[in-house]
Amino acid sequence: MSDPTLRSTVEDLLYHYAEALDDGELERWPALFIESGQYRLIPRENHQRGLPVCLILCTSRAMMEDRVVAIREACVYTPHVCRHLHTNVRVGEVEAGHVEARANYAVYRTTEDGETVLLSVGHVEARVALEPEPRFERMDVVYETFRIPGLLVYPI
Amino acid sequence: MSTTPPAETFWPWPEGDTAHVPYRVFMDPELYRREQERIFQGPTWSYVGLEAEVPEEGSFRTTHIGEVPVILSRAKDGQVHVLINRCSHRGALVLHEACGKHKRFNCVYHQWGYDPDGTLRAVPFKNGVEGHGGYRGVDLDMKALSLRRLRVEVLNGLVFASFRDDTPPLREYLGGVWPQLTRVFDGRKLEVLGYLRQRVRANWKLYFENVKDPYHAGLLHLFVATFGLFRSTQRGETLAEPSGCGHLVSYKGGAEEHREEYEQQGISTYQKGYRLRAPELMRKLPDFKDDIAVSIQTIFPSLVIHRISNSIATRHVLPRDVNDFDLIWTLLGYADDPPALRNQRILQANLVGPSGYISLEDVEALEIVQRGIQGERGEAALVALGGTRVRYGEPERDLANETAIRGFWKTWRTLMEL
Numbered sequence: 001m002s003d004p005t006l007r008s009t010v011e012d013l014l015y016h017y018a019e020a021l022d023d024g025e026l027e028r029w030p031a032l033f034i035e036s037g038q039y040r041l042i043p044r045e046n047h048q049r050g051l052p053v054c055l056i057l058c059t060s061r062a063m064m065e066d067r068v069v070a071i072r073e074a075c076v077y078t079p080h081v082c083r084h085l086h087t088n089v090r091v092g093e094v095e096a097g098h099v100e101a102r103a104n105y106a107v108y109r110t111t112e113d114g115e116t117v118l119l120s121v122g123h124v125e126a127r128v129a130l131e132p133e134p135r136f137e138r139m140d141v142v143y144e145t146f147r148i149p150g151l152l153v154y155p156i
Numbered sequence: 157m158s159t160t161p162p163a164e165t166f167w168p169w170p171e172g173d174t175a176h177v178p179y180r181v182f183m184d185p186e187l188y189r190r191e192q193e194r195i196f197q198g199p200t201w202s203y204v205g206l207e208a209e210v211p212e213e214g215s216f217r218t219t220h221i222g223e224v225p226v227i228l229s230r231a232k233d234g235q236v237h238v239l240i241n242r243c244s245h246r247g248a249l250v251l252h253e254a255c256g257k258h259k260r261f262n263c264v265y266h267q268w269g270y271d272p273d274g275t276l277r278a279v280p281f282k283n284g285v286e287g288h289g290g291y292r293g294v295d296l297d298m299k300a301l302s303l304r305r306l307r308v309e310v311l312n313g314l315v316f317a318s319f320r321d322d323t324p325p326l327r328e329y330l331g332g333v334w335p336q337l338t339r340v341f342d343g344r345k346l347e348v349l350g351y352l353r354q355r356v357r358a359n360w361k362l363y364f365e366n367v368k369d370p371y372h373a374g375l376l377h378l379f380v381a382t383f384g385l386f387r388s389t390q391r392g393e394t395l396a397e398p399s400g401c402g403h404l405v406s407y408k409g410g411a412e413e414h415r416e417e418y419e420q421q422g423i424s425t426y427q428k429g430y431r432l433r434a435p436e437l438m439r440k441l442p443d444f445k446d447d448i449a450v451s452i453q454t455i456f457p458s459l460v461i462h463r464i465s466n467s468i469a470t471r472h473v474l475p476r477d478v479n480d481f482d483l484i485w486t487l488l489g490y491a492d493d494p495p496a497l498r499n500q501r502i503l504q505a506n507l508v509g510p511s512g513y514i515s516l517e518d519v520e521a522l523e524i525v526q527r528g529i530q531g532e533r534g535e536a537a538l539v540a541l542g543g544t545r546v547r548y549g550e551p552e553r554d555l556a557n558e559t560a561i562r563g564f565w566k567t568w569r570t571l572m573e574l
Contacts, residue, residue: 053351062434075378151519
């Protein structure tokens with residue numbers, strides 16, 4: 001059985017993560033990673049077959065910051081908001097100040113005309129550095145909705 | 157009650173009008189049905205996949221040509237085949253998995269079994285049960301009941317199929333696209349690095365227009381304009397062939413060249429101060445021995461191939477409905493790539509696909525066209541950039557024209573007999 005305190009620490013981090021992406025404070029998203037942190041958004045079919053291509057791959061926090069600037073300044077898309085629901089959170093044992101965690105997610109996308117669609121379903125596999133404060137060292141998001149409806153702008 | 161006609165109607169499409177494309181062609185379900193017959197099952201070569209995706213005997217992938225379900229398979233003798241994925245008995249999909257490997261392709265419905273080359277081998281209870289039923293007294297022609305095998309051509313790992321015997325040989329069909337295409341598909345062993353897929357809410361032909369359109373490339377895409385991959389002022393060329401195939405190529409200019417024109421015209425997608433904190437994303441490692449920055453080949457009616465910096469991919473275009481198509485990106489490298497180059501190809505997948513810094517905007521552009529033309533009553537798009545002429549086989553050597561788009565529509569009209 002996993003430690004409830006540890007699990008709520010990881011849950012809090014995940015909820016902050018979701019809020020950063022959903023509530024218009026994208027700049028806070030990279031800040032939830034350590035500097036050498038890695039983010040991968042992986043289609044399930046590639047994950048299953050061991051193929052390396054990701055939909056979004058950031059090999060450092062700087063690359064995540066570039067993604068945020070591109071979303072703000074460079075990319076062209078119909079305005080919309082996303083809403084993350086994280087659930088089924090599980091954490092492993094603490095090892096040298098790190099913990100592996102897993103959770104399921106669903107993300108809904110709402111456009112300016114009020115239409116909501118299910119954008120993505122899947123799970124996350126994360127490694128969290130607990131000190132000095134909890135930060136993601138690695139976040140792998142495996143998305144099952146691997147035929148994306150239209151385009152995918154915001155990270156999941 | 158009188159109705160107000162539109163100011164000028166382009167439908168029926170006036171004979172010989174190359175400067176306009178009536179919006180009707182993106183909206184009309186009747187035209188979409190006609191395309192299935194005249195284009196996808198017509199005298200064209202459709203892409204079905206890569207040889208590398210069916211490496212062994214019995215390996216298969218399922219896909220579509222237009223709306224028709226097909227199987228790409230490899231038979232015992234090593235040959236690749238393209239079969240219609242429809243059981244000769246009652247029409248069920250013979251294979252309903254995306255990919256896999258079976259010695260025998262068995263329809264789950266009544267267990268009719270086929271070899272990977274389509275030959276019908278097994279019909280359960282063919283001779284009935286205890287002298288009753290079965291096909292006794294019925295002339296069951298096993299050969300005629302094999303899966304329909306389409307005509308196939310393989311070009312350095314790319315597999316194409318055609319429903320028709322009178323489709324010109326692939327090499328002729330490709331025309332001037334062949335030299336560029338065989339730069340990327342040069343016979344080296346390919347490695348599939350992964351797939352990205354998206355469902356686009358737009359008519360499939362808007363995508364073919366988009367990849368034949370150099371005008372938008374330097375205007376819509378901040379990334380390519382800012383990083384000097386593609387600007388309307390750069391050296392480049394577009395080409396259209398009578399088959400509907402074509403290419404669009406831009407040559408390297410320094411990132412600082414030609415920016416004055418962009419600044420003078422106030423083009424918002426060029427940003428002088430735009431810098432990356434992780435510039436390694438845009439690094440281009442030595443790859444091909446030429447000075448091409450971006451190279452896009454279109455093989456009508458189902459394939460686009462790109463080379464953008466170190467990223468190489470096939471983009472498979474699959475119409476699903478008059479208003480929808482699927483776009484499947486197969487990201488590639490070569491089996492002999494050094495690790496650093498392989499990693500760069502993987503990293504630069506960030507530029508393409510449904511979240512790509514470059515290509516997410518293309519899908520946005522297509523979808524806003526599809527939304528914008530709702531309620532059309534004979535209006536048309538204007539494609540007169542660079543004049544109204546159509547040129548086949550001779551490239552335009554600038555990037556401020558819509559000649560390849562006009563060529564594409566002339567091909568479409570010819571095939572559709574419209």
